[in-house]
Amino acid sequence: MQKLYITVAVCALTCWAMTAIAQASNGDSDLASTIQQTRKALGASTLRSRGTLQIKETVTSNGLSGTGTSAGSIGGILFAERFSTPPVVSADGYDGTSMWNQDQTGLVWVDDSVGGRSQEIDQAYAFNQTLFTPGAGGASVSWSGARSDGGHRYAVVIVTPKGSQLPMQVWIDMASHLPSRYVIALGPIVNTVTVSDYRSVDGYMVAYRRTQSSAGNSTDAAVSSVKIVDSGNTGLSRPASSVHDFSMNAGRSSTTVPFELFNNHVYLEVMLNGKGPYRFVFDTGGVNVIDSAVASEIGAKGAGAAQMGGVGAATQSISIGTVDSLQIGDALLRNQVFAVAPVRQLFGVTGEKTDGVIGFEVLARYVTTFDYAGRTITLQMPGASSPAGATVMSFYFGGTQPQFKCTIDGIASDCAVDTGSHATLDLFSPWVAAHPQVLPSTHSAESVNGFGVGGGSKGLLGRLESLGFSQFMLHDLVAGYSTDKGGGFALPFVAANVGGGVWKRFTVTFDYAKETMALQPNTSFAARDVYERAGLFLISNGGKIVVFDVRPGTPAAEAGIVKGDVIVGFDGKAPTLSQVRKAIDGPVGTVLRLQVASKDGTTKTIAVTLRDWV
Numbered sequence: 001m002q003k004l005y006i007t008v009a010v011c012a013l014t015c016w017a018m019t020a021i022a023q024a025s026n027g028d029s030d031l032a033s034t035i036q037q038t039r040k041a042l043g044a045s046t047l048r049s050r051g052t053l054q055i056k057e058t059v060t061s062n063g064l065s066g067t068g069t070s071a072g073s074i075g076g077i078l079f080a081e082r083f084s085t086p087p088v089v090s091a092d093g094y095d096g097t098s099m100w101n102q103d104q105t106g107l108v109w110v111d112d113s114v115g116g117r118s119q120e121i122d123q124a125y126a127f128n129q130t131l132f133t134p135g136a137g138g139a140s141v142s143w144s145g146a147r148s149d150g151g152h153r154y155a156v157v158i159v160t161p162k163g164s165q166l167p168m169q170v171w172i173d174m175a176s177h178l179p180s181r182y183v184i185a186l187g188p189i190v191n192t193v194t195v196s197d198y199r200s201v202d203g204y205m206v207a208y209r210r211t212q213s214s215a216g217n218s219t220d221a222a223v224s225s226v227k228i229v230d231s232g233n234t235g236l237s238r239p240a241s242s243v244h245d246f247s248m249n250a251g252r253s254s255t256t257v258p259f260e261l262f263n264n265h266v267y268l269e270v271m272l273n274g275k276g277p278y279r280f281v282f283d284t285g286g287v288n289v290i291d292s293a294v295a296s297e298i299g300a301k302g303a304g305a306a307q308m309g310g311v312g313a314a315t316q317s318i319s320i321g322t323v324d325s326l327q328i329g330d331a332l333l334r335n336q337v338f339a340v341a342p343v344r345q346l347f348g349v350t351g352e353k354t355d356g357v358i359g360f361e362v363l364a365r366y367v368t369t370f371d372y373a374g375r376t377i378t379l380q381m382p383g384a385s386s387p388a389g390a391t392v393m394s395f396y397f398g399g400t401q402p403q404f405k406c407t408i409d410g411i412a413s414d415c416a417v418d419t420g421s422h423a424t425l426d427l428f429s430p431w432v433a434a435h436p437q438v439l440p441s442t443h444s445a446e447s448v449n450g451f452g453v454g455g456g457s458k459g460l461l462g463r464l465e466s467l468g469f470s471q472f473m474l475h476d477l478v479a480g481y482s483t484d485k486g487g488g489f490a491l492p493f494v495a496a497n498v499g500g501g502v503w504k505r506f507t508v509t510f511d512y513a514k515e516t517m518a519l520q521p522n523t524s525f526a527a528r529d530v531y532e533r534a535g536l537f538l539i540s541n542g543g544k545i546v547v548f549d550v551r552p553g554t555p556a557a558e559a560g561i562v563k564g565d566v567i568v569g570f571d572g573k574a575p576t577l578s579q580v581r582k583a584i585d586g587p588v589g590t591v592l593r594l595q596v597a598s599k600d601g602t603t604k605t606i607a608v609t610l611r612d613w614v
Contacts, residue, residue: 031143034155034172039132041177042205051228052236053128055206061085061219063304064320068221071235072124074228075133077161078236079124087303087322087337093238094120100238104337107364108241109512113398113414114493115186118166125161126182126193131170138162146174154180165493178205187430188313188486189215201226216307216315246333246365254380255329261375262352263581264422264500268377270358271327273298278355281347282370282377283420284510285401285497286359288323288336291343294355295321302340310453313486316341328362331379336361349451349539349548351577357420360400364512370419372504373522382513390509390518393470402510402517403494407468409438413495415469417517421499423450424529425467426459426480431495438464439481444614447551448537449480456548459483461531461614467502470519474502478531478614501529533610534584534592536561540577544568551613559608561596568603569595586610 051074059068066085072078080093082102089104099111099120111117124130130137136159144156153174160167171181182193191214195207208223248255259268259282269277272290275298289308295301302319309315318341326333338356347354362368366379369387386392395402398416406415413431426449432439443462450457457480464479478501482489489497505525509518535554539546545567550557567580571593575583583592590610597603 028143030155031141031157034143034157034177035132037177038172038179042129042132043200043203051230052234054227054229054235055223056225057221057223059083059085059219059221061088061304062217062306064088070127072127073236074128075130075137076128077121077124077130077137077163079120079127080236085304087320091239092120093236094124095236095238098238102239102241103243103361105243105245105335106239106241107243108239109364109397109400110238111399112396113403114165115491116398118164119184119186119191121161121164122166122168122184125159125164126168126170130161131157131159140167144169147171152180179207187491189309189491202228204228215309243365245335246331248381249330249332252330254378254384255331256376256378257329259375259377261372261500261504262578263350264504265350265352266370266377266419266500267352267354268328270356271325273300273324279353280356280358281354281420282362283357283359283418284363285416285418285420286357287400288326288338288356288358288361289318289341289343290321290323290338290356291354292340293344295323295338295340298323300324300338300340306339308339308341308453309488311450311457311488312452312454313484313490314454316346316453326358326362328358328377328379331362331366333362333365346453349541351538351540351545351581359420360512363510364400367509367511367513369507369509370503371507373507373524384511386511386516386518387507387509387520390507390520391470391472392516392518395515395517397515398494402512402515404469404517406495406498407466408435408495409465410468411435411438411495414493415467415496415498416494417503418497418499419503421450421497422501423480423497423499424477424501425464425499426450426457426482426489426497428492428494428496429459429482429484429490430492432481440464443481444554445552446483447535448549449482451537451539451548454487456537457482457484457487457489459489461551463529463614467496467498472519472521474505477501477529530585530612531614532581532584533586533588533590533612534608535613536584538567538577538580545575545577545580554613555608555611559606561594561606561608562598564599566597567594568597569605584608584610588612 055070057068064085068083070081082091091102099117102108140160142158144158147154154171157170158167169183173180184191193212195210197209198205210221212219259266266282270280300321300323302321304320307315308318318339321340323336326336343356367384369378395404402417440462443460448456449459459480459482464477467474484490507520535551535556537549539548547565592608594606596606
C-alpha cells in the first residue's frame with residue numbers, strides 16, 4: 001500500500017515560537033505570517049495537548065477498495081497506519097525510534113535505511129501537524145515563496161523534520177490559509193499528497209479527502225470517522241511480529257534444492273498451487289512476482305492495476321493476486337500475495353525462461369543458504385544456527401532489501417544485497433556525483449549496463465580499487481558507474497547495488513529474523529573479475545538476438561556492429577542468446593565470426609576479436 005499523508009488541526013494559536021522563525025532564511029517575516037495565518041485557520045486555539053488523533057477511512061488504491069485507520073500523537077512524531085484493500089493488507093509506522101512495516105500475515109520488520117526512515121518521519125510530522133507546535137519539533141524550516149498552480153496561489157514552506165534527511169514541501173492555500181499539498185522527493189521518486197474537504201471536528205479543521213500520487217500510482221482516501229483521545233499514545237506502538245503461513249513437509253527442519261546459475265542469476269524450480277514445476281529467479285532485491293499466464297494457469301488471476309518500478313526509469317503495469325501454496329522442495333508457504341506481470345516477456349530479454357521471482361517473502365520466513373559453488377539453496381526453519389566457521393555480519397532493511405555497511409575505495413558507505421543482479425556492483429549516480437574520485441582514470445564510454453523492470457540502465461564501466469565489508473576486502477572489481485537520472489540506480493543514500501558477481505564468491509546464509517548474513521568464501525573468492533569481451537549488450541526480442549546497445553571503443557563497435565543489428569548466425573549456425581553470451585565471454589584473442597542482419601535488410605559476416613576492454 002502506498003503511504004498516505006493526512007493533515008489535521010493539531011496546534012494552538014499561541015504555540016508558534018521564535019525557534020522555528022529563527023530557522024527560516026534571514027528570519028523571513030513571510031514565513032512567520034504564513035504560519036500564524038494557517039494556525040488560526042486550522043482552529044488551533046482549541047488544541048488538546050498531546051492527545052492521540054484516530055481516523056477511520058474508506059480507501060481506493062490502484063483499483064482495489066477497502067478501509068484504513070491512521071493514528072498519531074498530536075504535535076509529536078509517533079504515527080501508525082493500517083490498510084486493508086484485499087488482497088493487499090499492510091501497516092506501517094514510526095515509534096519514535098524506528099520505522100516499522102507489517103504485511104498481511106502479521107510479519108513485522110524494521111526499515112533502518114535513511115530513505116525509509118526519513119519518509120516515515122516526514123509522514124508522521126505531516127499527520128501530527130508538528131510544524132505548528134513550539135519550536136516546530138526541532139525541524140529545519142524555511143520559506144520557499146509564493147507559487148501559482150491551477151488558478152490558486154500557494155505559500156510554500158520547506159520543512160526537514162528532526163531525524164529526517166528528506167525535505168518536505170508544505171503548500172498552503174493563500175485564500176483559505178489551510179495546508180493543501182505535501183511533496184516529498186526521494187531522488188527521482190516524487191510523492192505528492194493533495195488534501196481537501198476540511199471540516200471542523202471539536203474545533204479542529206480536518207481534511208476529509210486525500211489523494212496521493214507517486215510513480216504512476218494513485219490512492220484516494222475519504223475519512224469516515226475522527227476522534228481524539230486523551231490516553232497518550234494509544235495504538236502507536238510497534239506490533240509484535242507473528243507469522244504462521246509457512247512450514248516444512250513431514251516435520252522436517254530443512255530442505256535443499258538445486259539451482260542453475262546463468263549470467264549470475266539464481267534460477268530454481270517451484271510448485272504453485274500444486275502445479276509446475278515453474279522456473280523462478282531467487283532475488284534478495286525482489287518480492288513475489290508471477291507471470292500473467294502462469295497466474296491464469298494456477299487460478300491466481302490478478303486484481304487491481306498498479307505500477308511497479310525497477311532498475312529502469314519507466315514503470316511496469318501489474319495487478320495483485322494470491323497464490324494458495326508456494327512450494328520449494330519441502331518448504332511450503334500458504335496464501336502468498338504476488339504481483340502479476342508479464343514476467344516471461346520482461347525476463348525473456350535475458351534469453352532464459354523465467355516464470356516469476358521470489359524474494360523477500362521467502363527469505364523473511366526461512367534461514368536461507370545460497371551455496372554458489374555447490375549450486376544449491378537450503379531453506380531452514382527459524383532458529384537455525386549460523387554455519388560453523390562462517391563470518392557473521394549484520395545487515396538492515398531498506399524497504400524489503402538487505403543493506404549493509406561497506407567501504408568503496410576506502411569510503412565508508414551503505415550497500416545493498418542483490419542476488420538478482422547479474423553485475424558485480426553498480427554504483428548509484430548520486431553517490432558517484434558526490435564522490436568523483438572513485439571514477440578510475442581509465443574507464444569505458446557510456447552505454448547500457450543493465451536491463452530490467454523499467455528498461456535499460458546506463459553508465460560507465462571501470463575497475464574499482466576495493467570493496468570492503470566485515471573482514472573481507474575484494475580488489476579490482478568491474479563496477480558500473482551509473483549516469484541514470486531515473487530508476488533504482490538514481491536513488492539517494494545508497495552507494496552501490498552489490499550483485500551476483502560478488503556473492504558467487506561465497507556460500508551466503510541469510511537470517512532475516514536476526515538481520516544477519518553468514519559468509520564462507522569459496523574457491524572463486526580471489527578470482528579476477530572479468531567482463532564480456534566484445535562490448536555488446538544483447539537481448540532476445542521475438543526470438544531474435546538483438547543488439548540493444550554497442551559500447552563505443554570496444555571490439556564490436558570497431559568491427560562495425562551497431563545498435564539494432566540482429567545476430568542471425570555464429571560460425572554458420574543459428575545460435576541461442578545463451579550461446580552468443582558464452583562466446584563473447586571467451587578467451588582474449590578469440591575471433592568470433594558473427595552473421596549480422598542490419599536494419600537495411602542486408603546480412604554480412606563480421607569478425608570480432610575479443611579483448612579485455614574494461
